[in-house]
Amino acid sequence: MTSTPTVLDALVIGAGPAGIGTALALASVDGLVFGVLERGEIGQTFLDWPAEQTFLTPSFTGNGFGATDLNAVHPETSPAFSLGVDYPSGRQYAAYLRGVAKHFHVPILDGTEATSVTPRDGGFEVLSERGSVLARSVVWAGGEFGDPSTPRITGHSLLDHSSGPAAWAPHPGDVVVIGGYESGIDIACHHVQQGAHVTVLDYQTPWDAGTGSDPSFRLAPRSRMRLLGALATGRLTLTAAQAVKVSKTSQGYATRLGDGDVVTSDSPPIAATGFGPGLGPVADLFATREDGWPELDEDDQSTITPGLFLSGPTIRHRGLKFCFVYKFRQRFAHIARIIGERADKNVDALEAWRAAGMLTDDLSCCGVDCAC
Numbered sequence: 001m002t003s004t005p006t007v008l009d010a011l012v013i014g015a016g017p018a019g020i021g022t023a024l025a026l027a028s029v030d031g032l033v034f035g036v037l038e039r040g041e042i043g044q045t046f047l048d049w050p051a052e053q054t055f056l057t058p059s060f061t062g063n064g065f066g067a068t069d070l071n072a073v074h075p076e077t078s079p080a081f082s083l084g085v086d087y088p089s090g091r092q093y094a095a096y097l098r099g100v101a102k103h104f105h106v107p108i109l110d111g112t113e114a115t116s117v118t119p120r121d122g123g124f125e126v127l128s129e130r131g132s133v134l135a136r137s138v139v140w141a142g143g144e145f146g147d148p149s150t151p152r153i154t155g156h157s158l159l160d161h162s163s164g165p166a167a168w169a170p171h172p173g174d175v176v177v178i179g180g181y182e183s184g185i186d187i188a189c190h191h192v193q194q195g196a197h198v199t200v201l202d203y204q205t206p207w208d209a210g211t212g213s214d215p216s217f218r219l220a221p222r223s224r225m226r227l228l229g230a231l232a233t234g235r236l237t238l239t240a241a242q243a244v245k246v247s248k249t250s251q252g253y254a255t256r257l258g259d260g261d262v263v264t265s266d267s268p269p270i271a272a273t274g275f276g277p278g279l280g281p282v283a284d285l286f287a288t289r290e291d292g293w294p295e296l297d298e299d300d301q302s303t304i305t306p307g308l309f310l311s312g313p314t315i316r317h318r319g320l321k322f323c324f325v326y327k328f329r330q331r332f333a334h335i336a337r338i339i340g341e342r343a344d345k346n347v348d349a350l351e352a353w354r355a356a357g358m359l360t361d362d363l364s365c366c367g368v369d370c371a372c
């Protein structure tokens with residue numbers, strides 16, 4: 001923590017890219033007193049990624065020409081530069097985050113889980129096993145990795161979620177993957193490469209090109225290239241169908257489809273069905289949208305708890321998803337500006353984030369519509 005004030009201007013919970021990035025933007029505002037709590041280590045989620053998993057958004061040091069590395073969390077940094085790779089693994093990206101936090105002296109208390117957040121006296125009291133912290137604003141940056149979602153179908157407890165090591169372990173024979181967007185295609189290609197026969201089930205057929213240009217709604221080019229390679233082996237089947245039931249059989253596992261067909265596998269089917277919002281101790285402090293995601297005002301603040309902000313891939317505004325680093329980092333400096341202005345500080349330095357293509361405060365201009 002920075003010095004020992006009785007009340008911080010802001011407390012950030014979580015030291016992943018969202019938490020570190022927001023803290024760095026807060027540090028751009030002279031005189032703000034803030035800290036970061038992290039229950040594990042810096043970049044813990046990336047340390048927990050299966051070893052085989054890598055980023056799908058490429059890193060490239062375009063900094064200086066207005067094209068800041070897509071995976072950077074600060075305008076003057078680039079994972080491509082510091083790591084020397086374009087698609088970092090989880091361990092590599094955690095090393096980048098550690099390096100950035102160290103270089104900019106981000107005040108982080110690690111090994112400290114925030115267990116409750118209570119609005120109090122116009123601010124918040126945050127409890128951890130180390131005691132209580134008072135802060136005027138709280139930024140929840142706890143990520144979604146701790147909240148894997150599985151489909152609500154009969155037998156769902158038999159599924160292995162794609163975020164866990166069991167799903168990535170060798171799977172000889174026939175494999176079923178439920179969910180055909182990025183994580184489903186990723187793990188399907190992995191098992192095809194290992195020699196398995198894989199069936200991917202998804203009634204929405206997200207592997208089709210689709211019509212929009214937003215990478216949140218269509219497969220990344222790298223995933224498409226890997227998909228073509230996997231299809232060429234003849235061991236990958238993409239099926240437009242909904243899984244409705246999973247059961248164990250004497251031979252392995254059976255996945256029943258909506259049309260009554262059954263697909264068998266030698267191992268538990270893999271649920272590549274994404275994540276929930278993962279709001280942990282702040283879940284009750286946000287209203288919920290119809291689609292289940294937290295309701296935010298134009299400043300990424302809870303609509304029912306003023307002073308509580310959300311940073312990271314869980315941000316949704318209307319039809320926009322901020323699920324990649326290059327998207328949700330657009331809001332670090334915006335949140336820092338709101339917190340800085342409330343504390344009556346000069347926030348001009350945050351304009352450097354805009355110059356680096358890392359600040360969007362007008363949400364009406366985020367649509368992606370490429371001509372070709």
Ligand SMILES: Cc1cc2nc3c(=O)[nH]c(=O)nc-3n(C[C@H](O)[C@H](O)[C@H](O)COP(=O)(O)OP(=O)(O)OC[C@H]3O[C@@H](n4cnc5c(N)ncnc54)[C@H](O)[C@@H]3O)c2cc1C
Binds near residue numbers: 041053143
């Ligand atoms: C499999 C997978 C692949 C992805 N690939 C890409 C990609 O290629 N490119 C891209 O841009 N994005 C990608 N993403 C999106 C990804 O969600 C983000 O890039 C990133 O992990 C989110 O950052 P975050 O800081 O919000 O959350 P996290 O990185 O999950 O960090 C949250 C941190 O908060 C800590 N924490 C949680 N609860 C508490 C608590 N109560 N108290 C204290 N600390 C707490 C956690 O330990 C963790 O360190 C991917 C996501 C997944 C799951």
